[in-house]
Amino acid sequence: MRDAAPWWRPDPGAVLRIEGGRVLTGRWRLGGAKNAVLPLMVAALLTPHLVTLRRVPAILDVAVLAGLLRRLGAGLSWSRDAAGLTLTIAADTLHPADVDAELVARMRASVLLLGALLARCGQARLPMPGGDAIGLRGVDFHLAGLRAMGATIEVAGGVIDARAPHGLHGAAIDLPMPSVGATENLLIAAVLARGTTIIRNAAREPEITDLARCLAAMGATIEGAGSPVLTVQGDRPLLGAQHAVLPDRIEMGTMACAAALTDGDLVLEGADAALLGAAAPLLAEAGVALDVAPGGLRACRAPGGLRGVDFRTAPFPGVATDLQSPLMALLAVAPGASAITETIFEQRFRHVDELRRMGADISLRGTTAWLRGVPHLSGAPVAGTDVRAAAALLLAGLGAQGVTELRGLDHLDRGHEAMVERLQACGAGVERR
Missing domain, CATH: 3.65.10.10 (Enolpyruvate transferase domain)
Structure with a gap:
């Protein structure tokens, strides 16, 4: 790490x-929001071009996720100024099978790697994520949405094995509740999926709007950020971007x-x-x-x-x-x-x-x-x-x-x-x- x-x-x-x-x-x-910077770091895996994040908080969760991204093959470059840390991520080559189980067990946000790796690489094998012991927080909403987008997912022995060898496709997804994590995961996956994805009962937290803003800067087409309905026109080539964390x-x-x-x-x-x-x-x-x-x-x-x-x-x-x-x-x-x-x-x-x-x-x-x-x-x-x-x-x-x-x-x-x-x-x- x-x-x-x-x-x-x-x-x-x-x-x-x-x-x-x-x-x-x-x-x-x-500082930059912990709840915003982690999905932003994961979103950088969607493109082979450079993504630069400013106002990154120097916290343990960021260090753990940086270790996960590095293990997956992403290059990371850091600098610091008066506004805080700046991180540039280069994910031109990824190794989706090289997920560090120990690091995944330390943080809940690692579940977002499912959407990013499925969309970019067509596969993801991820131990069940850890994090704070504050409740069940199952990943059922995440998995159901990704399955609706064409992924084949098996869960056995505490491991999530997800595959989409022909890529993901758009889908109409109705979340049972406005889950922040599920909304982020599906939004990240949808920007590279073929066709249109509609996420209803989406979470409206400012951190999701911040994620949508960064994805739009990378070239994604997203409507409805901050509302209960997100519409994503997928399969757009994503470029690099610079973004200041909320x-x-x-x-x-x-x-x-x-x-x-x-x-x-x-x-x-x-x-x-x-x-x-x-x-x-x-x-x-x-x-x-x-x-x-x-x-x-x-x-x-x-x-x-x-x-x-x-x-x-x-x-x-x-x-x-x-x-x-x-x-x-x-x-x-x-x-x-x-x-x-x-x-x-x-x-x-x-x-x-x-x-x-x-x-x-x-x-x-x-x-x-x-x-x-x-x-x-x-x-x-x-x-x-x-x-x-x-x-x-x-x-x-x-x-x-x-x-x-x-x-x-x-x-x-x-x-x-x-x-x-x-x-x-x-x-x-x-x-x-």
């Missing part, structure tokens, strides 16, 4: 020591919560409230002020203070499931009662017990977490179990009284670039040991 991503240097220490009660102030430059809206919402939790004041550079969808008015209702500022948004606690709110996670433009856990950390100390219903992933409340260790008053009934805000949380030893849970526990520690020791930092590294150094620059008392 080091050869594929030479910039990746794992931080030492397995524990993050967080001294709570410090106010966060300053400027926070948003700013990370989950990082935006997470750091807005951090500013409010610590009664701080952060300017989130590159932030756009429209990317948050329903989470923007929800944050305002909870007492998080987001005001337009030069270069982005200013995030702080509203004059009226924090207050409890009720919400449900939902596909965009609803409140993102990835923001559920940071919002829970905020609402744990918001006066009044809150109810959070998780509708996307059935195991995304694994951070609840950890927040309880810190004194949060939370009870679970089915898919709903009921909170009663406490005056403050107290530092405690806790562990992150997925990317967003780790970030939520970090936020809780920043706002708590006393010292919190956070383990599970590999999850934090998967989705957050240089989190410790950037927090230190804003006044946080954090140290990796």
